Amino acid sequence: MARSISFCCFFLFISSISKLTTSYPLSTKSRWILDEKGQRVKLACVNWPAHLLPAVAEGLSKQPLDSISKKIVSMRFNCVRLTWPLDLMTNDTLALNVTVKQSFESLKLFEDVAGIQTHNPKILNLPLLNAFQEVVSNLGQNGLMVILDNHLTTPGWCCSDNDLDAFFGYPNFDPAEWATGLKKMATLFRNATNVVGMSLRNEPRGTRDYPDLWFRFMPQGAEAVHAGNPKLLVIVSGIDYDTNLSFLRDRSINVSFTDKIVFELHWYSFTDGRGSWAKHNSNDFCVKIIEKVTRNGGFLLGRGLPLILSEFGTDESGADMSGNRYMNCLVAWAAENDLDWAVWALAGDYYLRTGDTNMVETYGVLDANWIDVRNTSFLQQLSGIQLPFRGPGLQSKNLLFHPLTGLCISNNPSANSPTLRLGPCAKSEPSTYNPKEGNLWINKMCVEAPNVVGQKVKLRVGTRCSKLGQISATKMHLSFKTSNGLLLCLDVDQRDNSIVANPCKCLTRDASCDPASQWFKVL
């Protein structure tokens, strides 16, 4: 008896462990990225720039490498898209003969030399390539997956149309040299199991930005990575700053291997025209832009092809109204499609960007001190899309997601008369909304909407379930009529995150207001 008990518990122990750890390598099946056991792995990455002039991962003059890695883990990212310049593989003088110290000194960045001496003395006298390896290895020690992103050719800021390495065949972008560098990088990290993928080239662009050259050269880069390390995911960018993969609609990439190709797409608010989100009604514009993004790349998911949104993000100060509105729409779309993604960026600040020293990255999740979170509400919004909602090996549940906060609707358990409030999606009870009948159910109780503006929305076992309609172009407003004929929408009382009824906000046309507090995405 005792023996059989320990037998049973031994296996329970094993199976609970196996749920927590990802077994590498990763591969793809239909649109999903899977681990070795066939379980979905959702990449929720942060971009860590290491491609600028000093050719050293940013932030190391501010905090110890291990503290930064641990901070990434504590912010619940599971992976880093680490950028690198091709020269690190193709110019041995740069990679092997220039130390971190020499690189900073040659740029007159003496403060950073002192900072690295203080926080990361171990790397100060390492050649640049070895310092890069230290970063990858430390990320691995902290359980973080890494995507090595070849960002450009020569160290520096990226990207503009005039760059000499904007596209295949440009003066500073020799496709053969590029393929050689990719293969070398793939080979170098063959033994690092946490390096799960490589993205071939960031944001191809420029006047020769047409698909024929893409179809000619991207497979060469892909084969080079695969030859260097066949375990890696091979991540392929679209043209026009990685905003356009539409040419894959009627033509496919031709490579010799299967189950490893992932496409990547970038989407910023300025991709949609500078400031244009502020000039349009968010419901109307969100639908229009999502149509565009779907046409340009999102359609791949529907074709059973994996896609990672490998750059997005906005000024986190809240000052960019256009960016704020775009983020709410983007997060709703990312949740609906349960996308893999990488936010721009981890930094912080940059040692040196386009001539400015210590330039602050307003899009960064970390402050310029590289340890404090720049904006906790931005991070909370992202947290809503960090965990997978569905996919192979996962149990999916219906949820009502609030893109503005990254939270989900849940039952307020502390109240003696149950009401609705927002809470972490992972802990929320399933919410079922059927657009046809219009009732919203949580835990065998249905929503009874109040008749008075500002009142909390109740949950009842009773029979007076309210009929909620999805109005507005995004279908994200949940509205109902009160007994005296008033049209109200579910909304959030930001003081305590409770769900209340308010007059419906800016359903269409009006660009002066922001409807996002009333947006709920049915998942």
Ligand SMILES: *[C@@H]1O[C@H](CO)[C@@H](O)[C@H](O)[C@H]1NC(C)=O
């Ligand atoms: C590195 O520096 C040493 C000594 O200065 C020199 O002999 C060697 O050729 C250099 N190697 C490369 C690849 O630049």
Ligand SMILES: *[C@@H]1O[C@H](CO)[C@@H](O)[C@H](O)[C@H]1NC(C)=O
């Ligand atoms: C290689 O890197 C070194 C050190 O940064 C630089 O001086 C040299 O010009 C580079 N060589 C090429 C061919 O880019």
Ligand SMILES: *[C@@H]1O[C@H](CO)[C@@H](O)[C@H](O)[C@H]1NC(C)=O
């Ligand atoms: C990888 O590990 C194998 C076996 O331990 C070793 O022979 C090889 O040199 C390692 N490769 C690299 C690039 O470190």
Ligand SMILES: *[C@@H]1O[C@H](CO)[C@@H](O)[C@H](O)[C@H]1NC(C)=O
């Ligand atoms: C995307 O690229 C294709 C192929 O070059 C082109 O025909 C199309 O106009 C582009 N789409 C956009 C929105 O620029």
Ligand SMILES: *[C@@H]1O[C@H](CO)[C@@H](O)[C@H](O)[C@H]1NC(C)=O
């Ligand atoms: C695909 O690539 C292989 C080898 O790289 C080549 O032999 C074949 O012709 C290509 N197929 C197409 C349709 O381009």
Ligand SMILES: *[C@@H]1O[C@H](CO)[C@@H](O)[C@H](O)[C@H]1NC(C)=O
């Ligand atoms: C964080 O972002 C929100 C939303 O854009 C903004 O209202 C707020 O002021 C920002 N907070 C900080 C500390 O920048």
